[in-house]
Structure formats: structure tokens, C-alpha cells
Amino acid sequence: MVPVAKRQARVAALVQEVVSELFLRRIKDPRIGFVSVVKVDVPRDISQARVFVSVLGTDEEKERTMEGLRSAHGLIRSEVAKALGIRHAPEVQFILDKGIEHSIRVSKLLSEIKEERK
Numbered sequence: 001m002v003p004v005a006k007r008q009a010r011v012a013a014l015v016q017e018v019v020s021e022l023f024l025r026r027i028k029d030p031r032i033g034f035v036s037v038v039k040v041d042v043p044r045d046i047s048q049a050r051v052f053v054s055v056l057g058t059d060e061e062k063e064r065t066m067e068g069l070r071s072a073h074g075l076i077r078s079e080v081a082k083a084l085g086i087r088h089a090p091e092v093q094f095i096l097d098k099g100i101e102h103s104i105r106v107s108k109l110l111s112e113i114k115e116e117r118k
Contacts, residue, residue, distance in 0.1 A: 011084065012040040015049045018083045019092075022076055031068035033057050038097045042090065049080065049090040052097040062096060069094045 020037045034056040041050040053069070055062045069076075073092060081089030 008042045008044065008046065011046050011090070012042045012049070014083055015042065015051065015080055015090070015092075016040040018080050019051055019076060022072075022079055026079075027068075027072050027075070029068040029072060031064040031071075033061050033065045035065055035069070038099065046090055049092050050095055051092060052095050054097050054100045066094060066096060 016037050016039070019040070023032070023035055023037070035053050038052045038054050040052070042048070055065045057065070077089045077092050080092060081087070
């Protein structure tokens with residue numbers, strides 16, 4: 001028997017792989033801009049998959065991308081079910097992750113401070 005935490009991690013990794021591949025090759029919605037999967041969280045019962053995505057662009061482009069992702073929900077969920085080999089796929093929820101954006105901003109500020117000190 002596989003421990004629950006190990007199973008969660010395996011399912012999360014597989015969901016991340018499947019969703020990333022779909023973004024790269026299959027989903028052709030023009031609303032979806034440059035998006036990457038940052039992380040996937042799966043609860044113990046594997047009923048949901050919270051997919052954290054990073055999107056480059058303006059706030060308007062980010063909102064359009066999130067709309068496109070919600071629109072592609074059915075395809076994504078069915079592909080995840082196929083990859084997992086289970087009948088009831090986890091409910092996929094997309095969450096905009098601003099961590100990368102925040103890191104870039106902090107880096108930029110640190111560079112400006114460094115320049116000012118010179």
C-alpha cells in the first residue's frame with residue numbers, strides 16, 4: 001500500500017506534467033498567453049487539483065488567459081483522468097500565482113539600490 005503523502009505527491013507531479021504539456025502542445029485558445037505551471041496542490045482525497053500558474057503580460061492579458069484556462073477546463077480534466085488512469089478525475093482549479101512577478105520586482109528594486117550606492 002502506497003502512503004497517502006507519497007500518492008498525493010505523485011498525483012500532483014503527474015497533473016503538473018499533463019497540464020504543462022497541454023499548454024505547450026494542445027490548447028490553442030488565442031486568449032491564453034504565455035503561461036507556465038508553477039505548482040500543483042492535491043488534497044488527501046485527490047478530489048481537487050489546485051494548479052498555480054504564472055502568466056506574463058498586463059493585468060488584462062492575465063485575466064484573458066485565466067478565462068481561456070477556465071474555458072479549457074473540460075479538456076484538461078479529461079486528459080488528467082486519462083493520465084491518472086482513473087474514472088473520476090480531480091476537479092482542476094487554476095490560481096494565478098504572482099510569486100515570480102514579485103521576485104522580479106524585488107530583484108529590480110535591489111539592483112536599483114545597488115546602483116544608487118555606487
